[in-house]
Amino acid sequence: MSSGLDNLRDVTIAAPAPITSDPSSKKADISGRKWPAHLAMAAFSLAAAVYVCQGLWRAPQQNVVADNVSDQGQFEWMLSYGVYVLQHLGNPFFTELLNAPRGVNLAMNTSSTFYAVLFSPLTHFAGPQVTFVTILTLNLSGSAFVWYLFLRRWLVRSGLAAAVGGLIFGFSPGLVSHANGHLNWTSGWMVGIVAWWVLKLTDRDHWLRNGIVLGLLCTMGFSVAAEALFFAALASGIFLFVWLLSRPGLKRARTALPPLLKSLGVTALVAGTLLAWPLYMHFHGPLKFSGTGFRMRFYSEDLVSYVAFPLPSVAGAFGWGADLAPNATEATSFLGAPLILLFIAAVALLWRRSSPERRVTLRALTVIAILFFLLSLGPRLRFLGEEQSHIPLLYALLVEAPLFDSALPVRYTLVVVVAIALVIALFLDEFLTKRIAVRLAAVGVVFLAVAPIAPLPLRTLERAPEPLFISSGKWKDYVTDDGVMTSLPLSIDVAVDSMRWQAYTMARGGDSQFRIPAGYFLGPQDYEETGRHLVGRVGAPDRPTDQLLYKAARWGQVPRITNEQRLQARVDFAYWELQAVFLPETVTGPNGPLNRDALLRLATQLLGEPEQVQDVLVWRIRPGVDPVDVIEETQG
Structure with a gap:
């Protein structure tokens, strides 16, 4: 009897050749072929992250990211507060140390409790400056590596295709721009793990286990990057909705829907129980408020920014970058015209060449990319730095909706980047099975599309030493x-x-x-x-x-x-x-x-x-x- 997991795998992987059903043969394949590739990808991702963060590593006690001095200082405070909370058994969601005499509701701020507690020994012995650059480096490398593993498990057969997809996201202009001070928004690995487990929810034999694990992951994700977890939940819901209503997905809905709903119920119970206190503090705690303190219409994507090149990139080094972002930390799109054109061409080519099962995946990814693209544009269209106030967009309907009112539109682009990275990996995987000339052509096209947005190291400057x-x-x-x-x-x-x-x-x-x-x-x-x-x-x-x-x-x-x-x-x-x-x-x-x-x-x-x-x-x-x-x- 097949499970929902097997059905989902059928939809997301259209293999050119069957996988052996012998478990011992599969284990031998993993140990003999995949682990060296995994280790190589992990090492390359870590080296690339160190390269991006090299300015901080040279002198972590002295140097600070030049484009967002304040946010790095804020995160260093949050990391140090983890030591204080553990030592004094304090409240992780409210503090009187700041904003005397009123205090601060940390549940409504980016407190990153998971990082603060997990890395508290390093913070205590080496200082929050070292902890900050350590987490930042692990975030970038981990984001690339987790999405590489996600692709190999769910979507592609080629390790090269999976690696390219993982690197496109992990070192995308959006994540690298957020590396200017943001430990929350560089945590793309967390979103990858949550998405990985969401795809397990249709397994009829393990719905209880899957629900518990996803509930624990959501609890962890809330304390790492609550806004990113909201985006992940929204994108996962759209994916599952499209999959369940698509043919041949519609044929499987009758068997997939019951375990899915039961798993989600367990997830809600586990996460709701563990997050009851922080959620209460967020929605009903002292000094609560609405909104973000930032103007949504300003923190929205410029339509042109998607096809422009980022300033801190190879293209930017040649003077081809565009300054259309709200600030250097929120330059989340800037994928460049070559990559956008390749994405559109890849969707068209894969649609023509794919089986009906694979088209379900393409349809879901395309819908996610389009919806999050529209959300990223904010409530009013921006074009070449000017707001077109007479042209309302989708987000105008959501500005005052719960959760949406606390998110900045420009950040929805990161989900668009995930969809693009997955489609490019699918495209490369499709053509790496062809003759050598086709393989070289496919790799060359992807290289030409991605190379211009390859990141430069983060800019740093010296800050005042501790007195x-x-x-x-x-x-x-x-x-x-x-x-x-x-x-x-x-x-x-x-x-x-x-x-x-x-x-x-x-x-x-x-x-x-x-x-x-x-x-x-x-x-x-x-x-x-x-x-x-x-x-x-x-x-x-x-x-x-x-x-x-x-x-x-x-x-x-x-x-x-x-x-x-x-x-x-x-x-x-x-x-x-x-x-x-x-x-x-x-x-x-x-x-x-x-x-x-x-x-x-x-x-x-x-x-x-x-x-x-x-x-x-x-x-x-x-x-x-x-x-x-x-x-x-x-x-x-």
């Missing part, structure tokens, strides 16, 4: 345990040094820890919860004093401070419960050092002369001091 004031523990003399202290300026999306100093302290462990005001995170726009609908924003709501500090650091603006501004500063310091502020010798900004001299002049006007402590300048904030005394001190 001795922090690393030596001298800071403990200026703030009580769990008291509030910050470096200048307060942490925001373009200046995360204060979060970094806190992160390095958490990573080293110990009983003492300080909190910081503000921070780089997603939170509600308002200071107080009023029971009304709260919209998300990046960072804490602005206060007058942090705006003064920000303008001084970013643009060197130092106005003549009035007594009213000094009084406001005391009000703000009291709100933050600040005990001390300090200014290091260098302050990291988004493109290089910020204006330290301007910060020093402004802080001196507000607080008086600082105290030199090791390699920083420190101002003590004395709670309960009469503002008139402060005014007299700063003026005198």
Whole structure:
């Protein structure tokens, strides 16, 4: 009696020759032929990932990705928080260490709990900087390798075709662009494993096991990249829907649907139970909000970007790249005209040459590519950098829908890239069985389409070193345990040094820890919860004093401070419960050092002369001091 799994394999693999049914022969084939190929692919993928991340590996404690300094700092904080949570048995989904005195709902942020806990020993002993580049390297190489294994298991016979498909996705412009600071969106391996197990759900004999495993995988995926897991679930649902309603898939629906539904029920039960707490915190926890804090219409794909070349690529090195992305980290398409044309031609050729069973797979992949392409364009069409506001698109219907309202359209492109990579692998696999001239022609066409988008190494720059004031523990003399202290300026999306100093302290462990005001995170726009609908924003709501500090650091603006501004500063310091502020010798900004001299002049006007402590300048904030005394001190 055949199972749903066997039926699914019939649909997804149209083999030119039958596979032997002798299990011992199959095992011998795997051990004698496939394992060396697997090891070679793993080694090549790892070498390619090290090449892309080489700038960080040269000096992980010193260098930072140049195109997204802040997100790397944020992820380093999240990794260090894993050490803190394990040591203090803290709440992994809410913290009071950031945004004092309110805290931050981490369930609504990219907390990456799985990485933070799994790599906590490395973070503790080597620092979050080393952990960050380690995970980033493993993500890129693992994404290529897992999708290679996926292709060999489900779609193609040729190891070369599987390797090409895996590398196209694992080192696609989208994943490499997200390597500029994003540990979540480079986790393509997680999506591959989830997709792998989704294809097992039609197995009638193991529906319980498959449901449990998929539930555990979804739990892991939620803590790695919740938004990517949503995309994976959406794409998997579309694939299964098309497969079940396609002929000859329709003939198999009667036998495949019962185990599929039972497995999904078990998956929902397991994942729902394990994720009950984080989901509650996300939807009903303190400081919850809606949206992302980012403008969806800005973070949408430009129609031309799909056929353009990425800037950090071989084509870009020759000046053929296009700057049409919202930023360097969200350049998720840029596949180039040759690869797009090859994808279209491959679908047409394979459709003509394939059996009805194989056409089911092609139909599903094509539907997924088209739907996610439309979603990636956002609510309004963008063309050559200009929004065509009079042309609404599919996403305009979904902007306020649950889950869709928290996703950035530009990121749906990564699913399009998966579909393209799978189709290219199918195309190559089809023609690698032909005579030598046809094989060479097929390999040559794929090489010419892919070579222009081959990635260049990530750009890096130096960031401010950790002050001795922090690393030596001298800071403990200026703030009580769990008291509030910050470096200048307060942490925001373009200046995360204060979060970094806190992160390095958490990573080293110990009983003492300080909190910081503000921070780089997603939170509600308002200071107080009023029971009304709260919209998300990046960072804490602005206060007058942090705006003064920000303008001084970013643009060197130092106005003549009035007594009213000094009084406001005391009000703000009291709100933050600040005990001390300090200014290091260098302050990291988004493109290089910020204006330290301007910060020093402004802080001196507000607080008086600082105290030199090791390699920083420190101002003590004395709670309960009469503002008139402060005014007299700063003026005198």
